[in-house]
Amino acid sequence: MQRGKAFWKGSVRIRVTGREPERFFNLCGHHNITLWDVTEHKGCFDMSLLPEDFFRLLPIRRKSGVRIRIQKKQGLPFFYRRSLKRKAFFIGIFLCLAGLYTLSQFIWNIHVEGNYANSTQTILNSLDAAGIHHGSWKKRVDCSQTASYLREQFPNLTWVSAKIEGTQLVLAVKENVDGYVIEEKADDPQNLVAKKEGTVVRIITRNGIPQVLPGDTCQAGDILVKGEIPLVNDSGETYDYSYVHADADIDLETTWYYYDTFPLSHTVRTYQKAEKKTPVFQISAYRFFLGNLLPENFVESLRSMTGTADQKTEKRENGADEEVSLQQLYLTENFALPFYFGYRQKFPFEIQKETYSEHEAKEKASQNYQKFHRNLSEKGLQISENHVTIELNDTSCITKGTLRVIERAVEAQPCEMQKMSDGKETMVDEQQ
Amino acid sequence: MRKKKKQKKSLHPPGGEVLSAMQVPSDLAFGEPVVTFYGGREVQIENYRRILEYNACRLCVLTQYGRLLLVGEGIRIVSYSGEEMRVEGRIDQVTFQ
Numbered sequence: 135m136q137r138g139k140a141f142w143k144g145s146v147r148i149r150v151t152g153r154e155p156e157r158f159f160n161l162c163g164h165h166n167i168t169l170w171d172v173t174e175h176k177g178c179f180d181m182s183l184l185p186e187d188f189f190r191l192l193p194i195r196r197k198s199g200v201r202i203r204i205q206k207k208q209g210l211p212f213f214y215r216r217s218l219k220r221k222a223f224f225i226g227i228f229l230c231l232a233g234l235y236t237l238s239q240f241i242w243n244i245h246v247e248g249n250y251a252n253s254t255q256t257i258l259n260s261l262d263a264a265g266i267h268h269g270s271w272k273k274r275v276d277c278s279q280t281a282s283y284l285r286e287q288f289p290n291l292t293w294v295s296a297k298i299e300g301t302q303l304v305l306a307v308k309e310n311v312d313g314y315v316i317e318e319k320a321d322d323p324q325n326l327v328a329k330k331e332g333t334v335v336r337i338i339t340r341n342g343i344p345q346v347l348p349g350d351t352c353q354a355g356d357i358l359v360k361g362e363i364p365l366v367n368d369s370g371e372t373y374d375y376s377y378v379h380a381d382a383d384i385d386l387e388t389t390w391y392y393y394d395t396f397p398l399s400h401t402v403r404t405y406q407k408a409e410k411k412t413p414v415f416q417i418s419a420y421r422f423f424l425g426n427l428l429p430e431n432f433v434e435s436l437r438s439m440t441g442t443a444d445q446k447t448e449k450r451e452n453g454a455d456e457e458v459s460l461q462q463l464y465l466t467e468n469f470a471l472p473f474y475f476g477y478r479q480k481f482p483f484e485i486q487k488e489t490y491s492e493h494e495a496k497e498k499a500s501q502n503y504q505k506f507h508r509n510l511s512e513k514g515l516q517i518s519e520n521h522v523t524i525e526l527n528d529t530s531c532i533t534k535g536t537l538r539v540i541e542r543a544v545e546a547q548p549c550e551m552q553k554m555s556d557g558k559e560t561m562v563d564e565q566q
Numbered sequence: 567m568r569k570k571k572k573q574k575k576s577l578h579p580p581g582g583e584v585l586s587a588m589q590v591p592s593d594l595a596f597g598e599p600v601v602t603f604y605g606g607r608e609v610q611i612e613n614y615r616r617i618l619e620y621n622a623c624r625l626c627v628l629t630q631y632g633r634l635l636l637v638g639e640g641i642r643i644v645s646y647s648g649e650e651m652r653v654e655g656r657i658d659q660v661t662f663q
Contacts (some may be wrong), residue, residue, distance in 0.1 A: 172643035
């Protein structure tokens with residue numbers, strides 16, 4: 135407390151010498167003059183006191199017969215008097231405080247928490263469309279409106295809370311953990327029709343009337359399971375129809391055509407030792423290479439200025455692969471600045487032309503086919519027959535042929551509903 | 567023959583028993599000095615009258631009931647006013663005279 139008071143009111147450091155310094159102390163105490171930091175050195179007493187008390191020392195000095203010398207003046211009043219000439223300094227302090235106050239009126243960080251299905255960037259982009267972004271004026275951001283806007287934009291957000299803490303907009307969200315619910319009308323009347331031409335291998339009907347048997351062939355669009363069930367009276371006449379959601383597991387054996395070709399002559403890259411990394415600095419879409427300032431590099435820099443700001447790009451350039459790795463600067467957690475820094479590295483290579491031998495070409499064609507086969511297996515398709523052959527000519531290798539594939543090439547189609555009225559059947563298409 | 571009772575010398579001044587019985591603090595009732603030690607490096611002295619002697623090795627203070635002498639090294643008066651005094655330094659010896 136004494137230090138704070140000494141700073142605001144200022145303090146004077148004095149040196150007292152004389153025959154009766156103790157009397158000086160006692161007179162100070164008697165006159166309610168507070169002294170602090172009193173030290174003695176070789177008969178000299180140094181002490182601090184307030185400037186206002188210093189001017190009351192004259193009678194005390196006379197009575198005690200001591201000599202007083204001012205050693206130091208410190209504190210805000212003395213600093214202020216000394217600094218009166220330094221106008222720019224005070225203007226700087228004032229501008230700094232004004233700048234701080236002005237900057238504190240804006241949102242400088244948007245913090246999103248609790249989001250899993252919706253990425254932070256998606257939410258920020260949505261807010262940006264509503265005019266809320268980094269640098270928005272705080273008074274223009276209505277938290278309740280922001281929360282309701284987010285709930286409208288993202289239906290899977292079950293709860294949104296928005297609050298402003300300092301210069302930060304904190305968005306706490308809770309998402310529907312079950313994910314999106316696709317509303318399926320399972321009761322809609324529908325038929326199952328073939329998507330492709332083929333032969334029925336297996337059919338297990340759960341709902342509806344099957345129209346085909348295993349071994350039957352069908353064309354694309356043929357009804358395989360009907361969702362319309364006729365209701366028959368005792369005399370065997372259809373008096374009405376019941377419509378159901380046709381459901382069945384149907385496997386069709388269809389024909390696929392496979393064709394793959396590649397030239398026998400090809401190029402092979404032989405990589406050499408990678409070059410040193412060059413620092414890269416990028417402002418918006420303008421990229422600068424800071425490695426060296428040779429004219430060649432400068433020209434290259436200018437050419438690269440039109441390049442895009444990809445995070446990591448690799449391109450082919452005169453026998454060298456170029457890898458540019460960039461990192462973006464963030465002012466706050468999500469406030470990205472248009473400044474990037476990173477490095478560029480070149481991987482030079484030599485190109486040699488080679489030709490596949492017969493064995494190599496067949497092996498490569500086989501590998502391509504195996505890859506295609508694996509892709510089909512991953513999709514749950516079975517290959518029942520394979521009529522693929524590999525042919526080689528002077529310039530290329532061609533792999534072609536047909537495959538018999540067992541797949542579920544079935545799709546649902548809404549069935550037409552018939553209405554029985556006055557003994558006549560009328561067709562009503564439910565589809566609108 | 568009547569025996570003379572030996573009178574005990576009271577610790578308090580006249581009328582002090584009454585104030586003591588009322589549990590009035592001694593420093594308020596009799597102006598006794600209050601000396602508070604913080605380890606051996608800091609001392610707070612209240613209810614003193616004046617400084618009799620001060621240098622870096624000795625500090626002698628007059629109180630209502632005698633002298634209080636502090637002996638040590640690097641004795642420094644941190645704050646000094648009419649009511650209280652805070653002293654810092656290595657205090658080796660405290661004597662009431």
